[in-house]
Amino acid sequence: MLRLSLCFLALVLMFLGVVLCDAPLSIPPDNIDPKGYVAYRAKKPIVIDGKLDDEAWKDAPWSDEFQDIEGTSKPKPRYKTRMKMLWDDDYLYIAAEIEDPHVWATLKQHDSVIFQDNDFEVFLSPDGDSHNYAEMEMNAFNTTWDLLLTKPYKDGGKALNGWDVIGLKTGVHVNGTINDSRDRDKGWTVEIAWPMTGLKELSRVPVPPRDGDQWRINFSRVEWDINIVDGKYEKVKGKPENNWVWSPQGVIDMHRPERWGYVQFSTAAPGTIKFKPDAALPTKNALHRIYYAQREYYAKHQKYAASLEELGVKLPEGITQKPKFEITTNGYEIHLLQPGTPEKTWTITQDARIWASK
Template identity: 40%
Template sequence: MRISWYMCIVGVAAAAAAQEVVEREVCWTSSPVVVDGVLDEPAWEAAERVSLAGAVDGSAVPEELTTYTRMLWDERNLYIAFECSDPDIWGTMTQRDASLWKEEVVEVFLDPDGDGENYAELEVSPNNTVVDLKIVRLKPWKSELGWDIAGLRTAVQVEGTVNLRDDVDRGWTAEIAIPWASLEDIPEATGGPPEDGTSWRGNLYRIERPLGKDWVLMAWSPVGRPAFHTPERFGVLIFLIAPPAVQGALWGTLKLLFR
């Protein structure tokens, strides 16, 4: 990859309505990313924040539960960040591959070939507890909890207190680095970075369970029902090396005059 850019405008090609599949340009970074839960690197500052909506119909979520996501990639990793407003942060599970979806969590689904039959799932809790698994939807449907994302790095930064239910928190941030090499046994994932312009299917989710209230399901690409395993509604991730403005630029002529 000869062109290295971290400046990028992330475009959403379709509105996040209930029955629309959205697109997102995931932009290349040549600037280092430190996975520490703090999004203060130039690469993250250049990445546009894309909000999550109601997972079923794309409706607006309560302001106090606003969630923003950012995505980047380089020759080694796919980077994802979640910024979650949350007045009541909690999570009790601390063992890897626990049933995190029963509490509060953010989730990443990646389906490189887009057929909905085999894809990777990753969940991260406010405690920085992780569940990673491979989903195989060929009959019989199964989830492979024994499968791990080798070299996975995650970090969480909390603004508030975890599991103190009677105070008011501000929110939490999850930062994730998924090595391309760890996805090599997912169909169409080569074990290396995608080619410029390659498209994958995928989705980003959040589950919020407020005290004494109904749970809230959020998604980047709304799935039309309260079930995250709806791969036909996954969005389209387009991996780009150069920013769109550079890719579409026309070459000009430079004249040098020597006197």
């Protein structure tokens, strides 16, 4: 999630109808490669109780440990977090192991603002176009918050809080005692079965996925610094939450879908397939570099630039084709050919939507 104050600001401005797409904002570095994970087919459906003891999970490798949301330039998280995934025609299965010596939670109402507690979060976009993506958060009480983002907050996106993942299954197991400060816990584990049927409305790619397909996904853990006062857990006043993620965003904002990692679906025998990096990533990074430069240019000139020369942007190494700018009365479309694939052109617009056409 965003830092708490920024997140509430975005929500307030959203309900006031204020569009943030031309406001200055931090620019994520495009030299942090998104992480990739190969998800194999589950041998049988998984019982969602949070315990991770189903035989099927043995076929799923653990991910790398989570890092600070900004990357390795920041201190390593003090507690370990990792995840794993499986899939079948009905569900995307997600498991997570969350180390925490003091497991606590307060929120029990569905669709509460769960990141006010320590939580685990999933961000998912099957087609990866940065629009119409899903977010789901859960705490150690197994209280959930699911919402649909029409587009990122920075681009004037709205959070559809009334949207629910129909058929979503979640489970939590606490390895210790929740809300008891007298002992030391090991942590909590979660299981999620995300229905494929609920993902079809978010995507222009096949759902369920095909062998080798890749979706954009990321995971975040919010961890608050706490004190124990009169035997109760209290958040340290004035300190923002810690944001620990699977694939670093480079900035303190989970709502930059272009920075998420990838899940690659496989029907092969578990452990036999390597993740294949996205060949289009340099082209996408180049377009996002132009997108951020256009935001800055618009803030100064109240119009969009019509060329790289006006923007003063250098494209990443390996991008030799010149992008085509189309400026409209309401925004722009910028097109860039993917190197080595003359039939594929990528397009980005002023609200960060990105897609490929042939």
